[in-house]
Amino acid sequence: MELLVVLGLPVALALIPLVIKEIRKIAVYHTAGYFVLMIFSLVLAGRLTGRSISYRDFFYADALSGFFVLLISLVSFIASLYSVNYIGEDVRDNIISNRKARLYYLLFDMFVFTMFFSTVVDNLGIIWVSIEMTTLTSAFLVGFYNKKESVEAAWKYIIICSVGIALALFGTILFYYTASLNAGVHSLNWTEISAVSAKLNPNVLKIAFLFILVGFGTKAGLAPMHTWLPDAHSQAVTPVSALLSGVLLKTALYAILRYMIIVNKCIGPEFTGNLLVFLGLISLVVAAVFIIVQKDIKRLLAYSSIEHIGIIAVGIGFGTWLGYYGALLHMFNHAVTKSLMFFGAGNIIKKYRSHNIRQITGVLQSMPLTGFMLLIGVFALSGSPPFSIFLSEIMVLIAGFTGKSFAACFIFLACIAVIFAGLIFHFSGLLFGKKPAAMQVFVEPMSNKILFIFLGIIMVYFGLAIPEYFNNILKASINILQGM
Amino acid sequence: MNLLVIIIFVLTLMLVLSKRTVALINGFMLQSFCLFVLALTRAVWAKDSELYVVAALILLLKVGLIPYFLRWMVKKIKIDDNLGLSINPMLSLVIAVLLSFFSYLFAERIMGLQNKPDVAAFSVSLSVILIGIFIMVFRMKAVAQVIGLLVIENGSFLTAVALCGSIPFFVEIAIFFDIFVFAIILGIFIFRINKLFTHIDIDKLKTLRG
Numbered sequence: 001m002e003l004l005v006v007l008g009l010p011v012a013l014a015l016i017p018l019v020i021k022e023i024r025k026i027a028v029y030h031t032a033g034y035f036v037l038m039i040f041s042l043v044l045a046g047r048l049t050g051r052s053i054s055y056r057d058f059f060y061a062d063a064l065s066g067f068f069v070l071l072i073s074l075v076s077f078i079a080s081l082y083s084v085n086y087i088g089e090d091v092r093d094n095i096i097s098n099r100k101a102r103l104y105y106l107l108f109d110m111f112v113f114t115m116f117f118s119t120v121v122d123n124l125g126i127i128w129v130s131i132e133m134t135t136l137t138s139a140f141l142v143g144f145y146n147k148k149e150s151v152e153a154a155w156k157y158i159i160i161c162s163v164g165i166a167l168a169l170f171g172t173i174l175f176y177y178t179a180s181l182n183a184g185v186h187s188l189n190w191t192e193i194s195a196v197s198a199k200l201n202p203n204v205l206k207i208a209f210l211f212i213l214v215g216f217g218t219k220a221g222l223a224p225m226h227t228w229l230p231d232a233h234s235q236a237v238t239p240v241s242a243l244l245s246g247v248l249l250k251t252a253l254y255a256i257l258r259y260m261i262i263v264n265k266c267i268g269p270e271f272t273g274n275l276l277v278f279l280g281l282i283s284l285v286v287a288a289v290f291i292i293v294q295k296d297i298k299r300l301l302a303y304s305s306i307e308h309i310g311i312i313a314v315g316i317g318f319g320t321w322l323g324y325y326g327a328l329l330h331m332f333n334h335a336v337t338k339s340l341m342f343f344g345a346g347n348i349i350k351k352y353r354s355h356n357i358r359q360i361t362g363v364l365q366s367m368p369l370t371g372f373m374l375l376i377g378v379f380a381l382s383g384s385p386p387f388s389i390f391l392s393e394i395m396v397l398i399a400g401f402t403g404k405s406f407a408a409c410f411i412f413l414a415c416i417a418v419i420f421a422g423l424i425f426h427f428s429g430l431l432f433g434k435k436p437a438a439m440q441v442f443v444e445p446m447s448n449k450i451l452f453i454f455l456g457i458i459m460v461y462f463g464l465a466i467p468e469y470f471n472n473i474l475k476a477s478i479n480i481l482q483g484m
Numbered sequence: 485m486n487l488l489v490i491i492i493f494v495l496t497l498m499l500v501l502s503k504r505t506v507a508l509i510n511g512f513m514l515q516s517f518c519l520f521v522l523a524l525t526r527a528v529w530a531k532d533s534e535l536y537v538v539a540a541l542i543l544l545l546k547v548g549l550i551p552y553f554l555r556w557m558v559k560k561i562k563i564d565d566n567l568g569l570s571i572n573p574m575l576s577l578v579i580a581v582l583l584s585f586f587s588y589l590f591a592e593r594i595m596g597l598q599n600k601p602d603v604a605a606f607s608v609s610l611s612v613i614l615i616g617i618f619i620m621v622f623r624m625k626a627v628a629q630v631i632g633l634l635v636i637e638n639g640s641f642l643t644a645v646a647l648c649g650s651i652p653f654f655v656e657i658a659i660f661f662d663i664f665v666f667a668i669i670l671g672i673f674i675f676r677i678n679k680l681f682t683h684i685d686i687d688k689l690k691t692l693r694g
Contacts, residue, residue, distance in 0.1 A: 123652070123654075123655060125651060125652060125655030125658065125659070126654075126655060126658055128659075129655070129658040129659060129661075132662050132666070133662065136662075136665055136666060136669050139669060139673070140669075143676065146676065146680075147680075148680050148681065151673065151676050151677055151680055152677075152689045154673060155626070155673050155677060155689070156689075158666075158669065158670060158673065159620070159629055159633070162633055162666065163617065163620065163633065163636065166613070166616075166633060166636040166637055166640065167613075169637070169640045169659070170610075170613060170639075170640050170643060173643050173644045173647070173648065173651060174643075176644075176648055176651050176652075177647050177648050180648055181648075186652070187652050188651065188652055188655055203594065203595070204595065207594060207595065
């Protein structure tokens with residue numbers, strides 16, 4: 001029943017742009033709707049810590065699903081709040097027509113719906129389908145402005161992610177093969193397969209997991225399958241960039257986690273752990289190299305997403321309780337911080353009409369609030385105390401050191417240091433200095449002020465203390481991850 | 485069963501050899517038709533009503549609607565018929581044969597399959613997937629990439645039907661729905677690319693780098 005609310009609300013909101021023509025009204029209804037959904041998800045995630053919900057063998061949600069639902073609803077709320085002004089201005093400046101803006105909201109809701117859907121179904125095959133549907137719905141949002149670059153990005157996005165997802169389908173079929181042959185389970189329901197995981201064929205399971213990891217890993221943005229990510233993130237409408245980076249990548253990770261739980265129960269955590277640490281470290285190295293040489297501000301942030309997905313993968317790969325805790329907390333922190341950065345970058349691009357970091361100067365002068373938030377945001381993003389990302393990164397590191405993975409920790413630290421330097425270098429050039437003489441000082445609209453303050457508070461507060469309520473959600477999710 | 489698997493394998497090799505877009509679409513259609521016959525014989529043999537529906541869906545979507553839609557699109561945007569091969573047909577064939585040998589080794593050594601028909605079915609389905617990827621990478625027209633993906637999906641279906649009998653019914657329906665939506669959305673994007681760039685050569689899409 002609760003799940004019907006989570007899935008029903010985006011569908012209900014999707015009907016609004018079909019009925020109402022005025023963009024301002026649609027935007028306000030959406031923001032209100034997603035705010036309600038966020039509060040609801042917060043309550044739901046808390047209730048799921050103690051028990052799981054299943055409905056007709058089709059829907060299934062436990063603490064882990066609850067955590068992801070909370071994450072998705074949070075980022076959808078902030079993205080819809082940011083859209084109020086962003087899309088409003090696009091319509092006012094005649095960049096897009098009213099009709100197209102309504103289409104934007106329709107696609108936005110469908111995209112959010114498919115993400116919710118993939119986290120609350122039991123059947124691994126349906127998870128596969130809904131993850132593919134997230135690609136298809138969001139492709140239009142990537143190619144939204146219909147320029148050469150954006151259509152090219154959308155094309156690459158669909159093709160690369162679909163190849164990945166096709167490999168994941170092969171892995172899913174292998175899972176079904178061993179489940180039906182060795183354990184006699186003729187279904188793809190996660191609950192049923194994980195109950196008999198000890199009986200599965202370890203060899204087939206290993207191969208299947210490889211396909212799953214490469215397949216969904218493509219969607220999660222793990223290097224070396226990440227090539228679609230910088231294009232798609234930089235060309236998408238800015239609120240959607242936040243959704244892509246903040247939660248879409250994690251939804252794909254969610255699918256990997258579900259399979260990982262089954263494989264770990266059968267053959268222990270070393271196999272999956274080593275693979276995840278390996279891919280995570282490659283992602284960190286790739287991100288470090290490309291961040292240094294980057295010129296485009298949104299691509300810079302996209303490569304930073306690859307870095308953070310790498311950190312999350314490494315954290316999960318270390319496989320200890322603390323590693324899981326750090327990884328899950330990092331998913332949350334990254335979603336909040338990266339959304340803030342994308343929104344700041346979106347404001348800058350609107351004002352300066354340029355993506356090029358070297359052509360933008362004096363943001364602190366021309367847009368005081370955006371500039372200030374970007375300044376603390378870039379320190380938070382690169383992992384400085386007292387912000388939340390520092391806390392989760394240090395947890396992942398401690399997990400690595402206590403697990404005696406010294407080489408991995410060394411590479412991890414080296415990459416973080418390089419990325420820190422790169423980010424600070426790029427953003428200091430952009431924030432400080434003199435603004436162009438002809439440029440007026442930008443007065444932030446109300447919705448942006450609320451948004452920045454909201455995100456800023458979360459970012460600082462979670463760096464100092466983790467609320468007990470949230471802590472319980474994380475602990476219960478870790479129990480699921482450890483197969484308890 | 486065995487005969488059909490071999491026919492599918494030969495058809496897949498023919499896909500690698502084809503130089504023209506229409507030939508590629510026809511090859512895909514024939515391959516899907518074999519998949520339909522395979523699913524149908526399975527259905528009759530196992531008296532499985534769900535498999536009948538799956539077979540009917542293969543016939544409707546993969547033999548009927550999708551090839552028809554692709555042909556209509558090729559005609560509509562009047563692209564030249566050349567696929568833009570970056571590796572010539574003979575070398576491609578050699579690579580395809582090597583890929584299938586690799587799949588055979590994979591099936592026998594790593595998967596540890598015992599009886600011969602299973603090994604044949606599995607190695608053919610894996611090589612269909614690999615050859616699909618090959619087509620996507622080394623053929624430069626956007627339409628070829630779409631077909632490559634559909635071939636990969638055919639390979640997955642072949643695995644499901646040959647190895648497991650079938651996968652749960654509503655999952656299959658969902659996957660079909662997904663493939664259909666996928667083909668249509670890619671079609672829309674091919675139109676957009678053609679309109680904006682006045683060609684559909686993927687190797688010339690190079691604005692986004694680094």
